[in-house]
Amino acid sequence: MKWRALDAEPCSIARTLSFVGDRWSLLVLRDCFLRVRRFEEFQRRLGVTRHILADRLKRFVEADILTRVAYQSKPERHEYVLTEKGLALYPVLMAMARWGDTYMDDGAGPPLRYRHRPCGRHFTPVMCCSECGEPLDPRSVIVEPGPGLDADAARLLPPTPQSALRKGGAVS
Amino acid sequence: MKWRALDAEPCSIARTLSFVGDRWSLLVLRDCFLRVRRFEEFQRRLGVTRHILADRLKRFVEADILTRVAYQSKPERHEYVLTEKGLALYPVLMAMARWGDTYMDDGAGPPLRYRHRPCGRHFTPVMCCSECGEPLDPRSVIVEPGPGLDADAARLLPPTPQSALRKGGAVS
DNA sequence: TGACAAAGTTCCAAAAAGGAACTATCGTCA
DNA sequence: TGACGATAGTTCCTTTTTGGAACTTTGTCA
Numbered sequence: 001m002k003w004r005a006l007d008a009e010p011c012s013i014a015r016t017l018s019f020v021g022d023r024w025s026l027l028v029l030r031d032c033f034l035r036v037r038r039f040e041e042f043q044r045r046l047g048v049t050r051h052i053l054a055d056r057l058k059r060f061v062e063a064d065i066l067t068r069v070a071y072q073s074k075p076e077r078h079e080y081v082l083t084e085k086g087l088a089l090y091p092v093l094m095a096m097a098r099w100g101d102t103y104m105d106d107g108a109g110p111p112l113r114y115r116h117r118p119c120g121r122h123f124t125p126v127m128c129c130s131e132c133g134e135p136l137d138p139r140s141v142i143v144e145p146g147p148g149l150d151a152d153a154a155r156l157l158p159p160t161p162q163s164a165l166r167k168g169g170a171v172s
Numbered sequence: 173m174k175w176r177a178l179d180a181e182p183c184s185i186a187r188t189l190s191f192v193g194d195r196w197s198l199l200v201l202r203d204c205f206l207r208v209r210r211f212e213e214f215q216r217r218l219g220v221t222r223h224i225l226a227d228r229l230k231r232f233v234e235a236d237i238l239t240r241v242a243y244q245s246k247p248e249r250h251e252y253v254l255t256e257k258g259l260a261l262y263p264v265l266m267a268m269a270r271w272g273d274t275y276m277d278d279g280a281g282p283p284l285r286y287r288h289r290p291c292g293r294h295f296t297p298v299m300c301c302s303e304c305g306e307p308l309d310p311r312s313v314i315v316e317p318g319p320g321l322d323a324d325a326a327r328l329l330p331p332t333p334q335s336a337l338r339k340g341g342a343v344s
Numbered sequence: 345t346g347a348c349a350a351a352g353t354t355c356c357a358a359a360a361a362g363g364a365a366c367t368a369t370c371g372t373c374a
Numbered sequence: 375t376g377a378c379g380a381t382a383g384t385t386c387c388t389t390t391t392t393g394g395a396a397c398t399t400t401g402t403c404a
Contacts, residue, residue, distance in 0.1 A: 011283055012270075015272040017195075022195065027185070030186075085275050087337065091299035096264055112184070116308070119304035121301075125301070125302070125308060128298050128299075130295045131288060142287040143284055148280035
């Protein structure tokens with residue numbers, strides 16, 4: 001399958017990956033969330049080659065994930081700022097940070113900690129159910145076809161009734 | 173920067189990306205969460221070339237994200253099942269699904285819907301603060317150095333005091 | 345005038361992915 | 375017995391994507 005064809009797949013994960021499923025995209029966005037805004041600073045921090053960085057920034061701007069804002073003229077200089085659509089990728093990055101903190105810790109503890117301004121405490125991000133607020137367990141989630149799933153694409157569905165995710169896992 | 177060197181970066185997102193930051197890894201895992209377990213079925217569903225699939229599965233097994241379980245002998249056949257470490261990547265995938273549902277909807281609505289078995293309702297995944305339970309807004313999170321951040325790596329930190337994430341965003 | 349900075353662009357070599365065919369083991373069926 | 379199918383890979387070659395370094399452009403500052 002061709003790579004950029006992913007955005008036509010009837011799967012929201014595949015569509016998201018058509019933007020961020022490569023070596024550098026999410027690291028560029030991580031830096032955006034850390035208030036990095038300028039080409040040179042992305043390049044210095046990430047060590048990515050310049051033409052890859054230019055390409056990723058261009059694609060993000062085209063996708064309205066970043067906007068290019070002039071911060072001076074003569075010569076014209078721009079910086080890259082997250083849009084609302086870009087800010088909405090925050091849970092993806094926090095989920096990765098959490099996983100890395102848990103499983104890729106080198107023994108020294110997490111490199112960064114996060115403090116929640118409203119409650120004032122250090123926290124970890126937890127993925128919760130929008131309806132009941134409980135933390136999500138993959139074994140407690142039932143996947144169902146949605147309105148955007150055409151008949152042909154039903155191959156993407158899991159078997160019914162849904163089997164256990166693993167030996168000993170919960171079954172309906 | 174060399175790609176696999178990412179796992180040595182003092183950043184949990186970079187370390188996580190050293191496993192899942194490529195074209196196919198997260199799609200393989202998506203299928204694992206949909207109860208796909210066998211080589212042929214991954215290959216058929218994803219359209220990925222066979223040697224890439226073999227390589228990704230091998231790497232996941234080596235990383236203890238999947239385990240290889242025999243389901244018959246003569247000839248020996250194995251299937252791939254998520255470990256706890258692999259199951260812990262669920263929030264990453266759900267965050268991507270949510271973003272795709274929101275921003276990559278082709279007008280037909282989401283391809284899949286999720287029902288939370290404990291409360292019985294369709295839900296969307298929401299990233300929340302572990303301490304107060306409120307949904308996270310990137311503009312309300314303060315990033316601080318953690319114990320795993322050596323002095324040299326402090327370059328990864330954002331400027332202090334932390335500037336606004338975007339024009340009009342909240343500032344401390 | 346010459347050095348410097350920011351933001352790219354260009355060129356070539358190296359690595360990774362795509363595509364198709366090939367291999368190996370065993371069971372089944374004629 | 376021998377062909378065929380299923381499963382799970384492996385091999386070979388081509389195309390695409392990255393890595394690395396140098397080069398360009400526009401304007402400031404000493």
